[in-house]
Amino acid sequence: MTVKVAVAGATGYAGGELLRLLLAHPEVEIGALTAASSAGTPLGQAQPHLAPLAGRIVEETSADTLAGHDVVFLALPHGHSAAIADQLGPDVLVVDMGADHRLADSADWQRWYGGDHAGTWPYGLPELPGARERLRATTRVAVPGCFPTGGSLALAPALSAGLVEPDVTIVSVTGTSGAGKSLKPHLLGSEVMGNASAYGIAGAHRHTPEFVQNLSGAAGRTVTVSFTPVLAPMPRGILTTASAPLTGDTETGEAAVRAAYEKAYADEPFVQLLPEGQWPTTAATVGSNTVQLQVAVDADAGRLVVVAAIDNLTKGTAGGAVQSMNLALGLDETAGLPTAGVAP
């Protein structure tokens, strides 16, 4: 089986990572590559690392250029996906790598993003309870935000098992590629290198409602989330430190916690619960679709602490998108997705 795939937003970081993965996917033929301002130029200008596609000419993003493909990935600014998706027909698999179809609640959408709510599509994080089944039966996928990918997997098993209170604190250290190629002064290399800075503080980041949605779903009740992203001097990677008050006896807690995580992720090809004593590093996940996890109990503070490492562009965006495509098309879920990282 060969599926023909178009990528809208092929010149950005998410689009570039997606194309890198698709080049190695055994059942994919890469079709139209589209973008906005760089239409008409060879892809090699915007994506010099994609040597096999260097001579491909970027086209304009439109229903016409995207027509005639089995799968269309949309790596567009938020608010742009619904209009395109409506023109692609119900049989085409549309994978939205933007935010438009992630939130179930219209009020949430309007508060955090503004404008009309485009609706909700099956959520592309198969490791969450129930998600895999929905993805196997859809032609529309909403790819999660990069922060909620690692952070939700870090806490869902403990919340599902009732091991922690529904009141969580999440601090995620992220590389710069999550911000895309935006020409903003604080993203210049001179500003970023040798520097750590917090932003979107005190619940101001748009991924907060997505955390609440995912974790409340896992807990079966509303979860309060305090989320802070920290920008660190690295191109890729998110290291999430998540914690929550333990509900039970902390002296026996660590075994129960580890058992819950082992059970939750025993059959997951992309979640690696590390051996005791080994801690996640983002470097180990660069370019791979793996989530590295470790859990620990702080008996003094009475809290569970979970650390998760992912590559924001791979499992956090493009790898998660391919994983969902595989499920929706009935392919091997792991096809084309490396689990070994590029390190050092």
Place this chain on the structure above:
Amino acid sequence: MTVKVAVAGATGYAGGELLRLLLAHPEVEIGALTAASSAGTPLGQAQPHLAPLAGRIVEETSADTLAGHDVVFLALPHGHSAAIADQLGPDVLVVDMGADHRLADSADWQRWYGGDHAGTWPYGLPELPGARERLRATTRVAVPGCFPTGGSLALAPALSAGLVEPDVTIVSVTGTSGAGKSLKPHLLGSEVMGNASAYGIAGAHRHTPEFVQNLSGAAGRTVTVSFTPVLAPMPRGILTTASAPLTGDTETGEAAVRAAYEKAYADEPFVQLLPEGQWPTTAATVGSNTVQLQVAVDADAGRLVVVAAIDNLTKGTAGGAVQSMNLALGLDETAGLPTAGVAP
């Protein structure tokens, strides 16, 4: 007034930063420079950036080489300061940049460091309530750990004012120099660059009891602290994200919080509460003794979030040590201490 200063541990990162500051201090004459394995070599080998001292020969650390100075700084591995300090006489100002004299509780010392407890000296963080007075009347100073420096200043005003519950979460992103020049595989450049990793998870880091001591002192009751350090790819800097549940009405909380911090730090020369909307960055503090602070209220999560940025080697170690020396000697507290950072 000129004071003659000796530095034990002159070849490490803390010693190097101390010497950089002392070179620019208007009232200091740099005397003996001592170390262990590199005794007998020119300082320029271990500290190539200290051009004015390149030809100075490093001596062995001993009571003899350290004798005859007005001030002795000890930048030694933990457990080594007490024996040396005992031989230096009560009139010499001894500034211990290690951990030996930070903790008041012997049981804490034994649990976290092991071995005999050397006792407690006045704590070199003048911005904490009561600390400045004790530093003005001492010939012995215990310099704080780098993480508790920023993290304690981030939360002390809110705890003192009763604005938050005594149950705090602290995640600190740190550069690599805090680990010193130890030849450990995970500190190699190849491992560190492009990488974020957590360590000392779930209350396992030795700075945890120091946080508890400082914050409990500020709160007037025992504070529970969940502390996680994260190693980031930068040589210097600590960015601390600290949060705690608000006690009061969160709708009016932000103004009350800001007022408490403005009051607490109004006259502090080294604490910069940033204007609303501007967030701390470690880059802005490189090489300076400044602490950048920002506060915010997360009304959804019901938490106060405070972000603090410092240079771990300057305010977090050597700058704090000079500031305490200035106080103990009756000099201008700010002498020799830059408040402008080296950026970008």
Place this chain on the structure above:
Amino acid sequence: MTVKVAVAGATGYAGGELLRLLLAHPEVEIGALTAASSAGTPLGQAQPHLAPLAGRIVEETSADTLAGHDVVFLALPHGHSAAIADQLGPDVLVVDMGADHRLADSADWQRWYGGDHAGTWPYGLPELPGARERLRATTRVAVPGCFPTGGSLALAPALSAGLVEPDVTIVSVTGTSGAGKSLKPHLLGSEVMGNASAYGIAGAHRHTPEFVQNLSGAAGRTVTVSFTPVLAPMPRGILTTASAPLTGDTETGEAAVRAAYEKAYADEPFVQLLPEGQWPTTAATVGSNTVQLQVAVDADAGRLVVVAAIDNLTKGTAGGAVQSMNLALGLDETAGLPTAGVAP
């Protein structure tokens, strides 16, 4: 066809990159993984990014553990390959990723490395004239040094075509992984980040005679080489700037130069001569086996300038090794070798 492969030196950077590539190679089964001090531990400790091999136990490097494989890769310190190779039998393909079998001249070996010269094996840089044929008919391969890989391909076409004088200057900016996991102070992250430094200056680097050998072979006469490596703050990548005096009319030189390079590399799957106006970047080659090249004529200085970018661990070591294995086994030369990089 499936070949069974052993890797001696599996815990180092070169061994780790080799395993990453072999995991994705369609015709390889990974057999014994051996090392020295870490024998007996799971590979996941030394190579946390190789999730699929995390539980594999590292064995001791010996003729016994390496026996029974079709291919043995030796990623060992120099001077250790010959003794092992002698015990592996003539039918086993032995790929030496160290220096032992690179130099043809015994006097060169003794001057630059010392000790007995182990002899010369076919040189694993198929893009050099005549090399590919020798690799197709051998069971022994000497993988090139990382610097000579990019630098030789940068200058060989111009020297072969007589476009430049045999007197070349090469400055190569390298990431830190080329130095391996050695616990040396100058390789610590704190020392490396924010820092550029030269080393092995003025012809002192051991790759100099390898440059002379390769370039003299291309030129058909002795080439004088001034080589300087510069250490830059990045884990991977080598950017080589090579120049030499033009022999001919510089006004028409650029066209002739470009024609020579286009001809030399027209059919090379791993050499990408960039379009005019685009310059090589190491980031574009991370994790890929591609060499990015650009050529230009400096009419004022009368010199040809060539810039080459590679990943030192991929094309510069492990990728080159796999490429040579493919040739020696009669496989598709490109099997298992990505040409798209991991960027940003």
Place this chain on the structure above:
Amino acid sequence: MTVKVAVAGATGYAGGELLRLLLAHPEVEIGALTAASSAGTPLGQAQPHLAPLAGRIVEETSADTLAGHDVVFLALPHGHSAAIADQLGPDVLVVDMGADHRLADSADWQRWYGGDHAGTWPYGLPELPGARERLRATTRVAVPGCFPTGGSLALAPALSAGLVEPDVTIVSVTGTSGAGKSLKPHLLGSEVMGNASAYGIAGAHRHTPEFVQNLSGAAGRTVTVSFTPVLAPMPRGILTTASAPLTGDTETGEAAVRAAYEKAYADEPFVQLLPEGQWPTTAATVGSNTVQLQVAVDADAGRLVVVAAIDNLTKGTAGGAVQSMNLALGLDETAGLPTAGVAP
């Protein structure tokens, strides 16, 4: 003596570094701070590291705002200095940190920069023969380009002494701040980190004619210069590797070379010829006005190799500007200029 200083271009990297130095200068009072687009905002927004000046309001750059100062520094885009300088009066010391007044030859100016040539001012590199005297007798200073600062000092003594042929090769690895705060895609952190790239290849960089001018002056005849800049992932620093064919007997060359450099720089407060066996690192010069130099002879290649490290913003721009100001005003040449770097 206190001099009142204005800075035009106070919001850029050069202006920021200048202000950091001026804050610590014992004889300077900081007056007007001007800029273009950020006029009207507090300086703390553009320069968050300059805590002591955070509340100062940036003014528009004009003859009015710059009037009434003893010294005016111009950190403006090229082509903008002459018009302003003309309005400042002959008694005001004007220090041009841009390119406008560096080149003596109008044809050079027109070829490399375009537009009318503003003329030549005394060149602010006191360590070049004759330069210090001219700077002591001027009210107009042209601050050198960052690359020619280190590169000229690297080669001038050898060329002056006739030890090398007038045909030199220079490769300079630079941090990103040399490019300023320009919002260009290739300067984004995501692009810069983990990446080395060459640009302005084959004599295309505008600093080439400045090299030729300086080195020809030192040699007493026309010097041919092949210059290549390489962008490395660090905010600050330039490491220059310069080489040239030796004219004499290379067996005795190293002693003669070292003697020439020792003699040339014996009394220079900011040039540090390192002990044999120690190599320059840019990290050692961060924030300091020091040039680290090392020389070596490559007997095989018959070339002198010199490596120079500077901080591009300090000695390479703002520190050099202050040094020239000190000379022009008759102050101690070293006032306000640190020679110890900020490392690690």
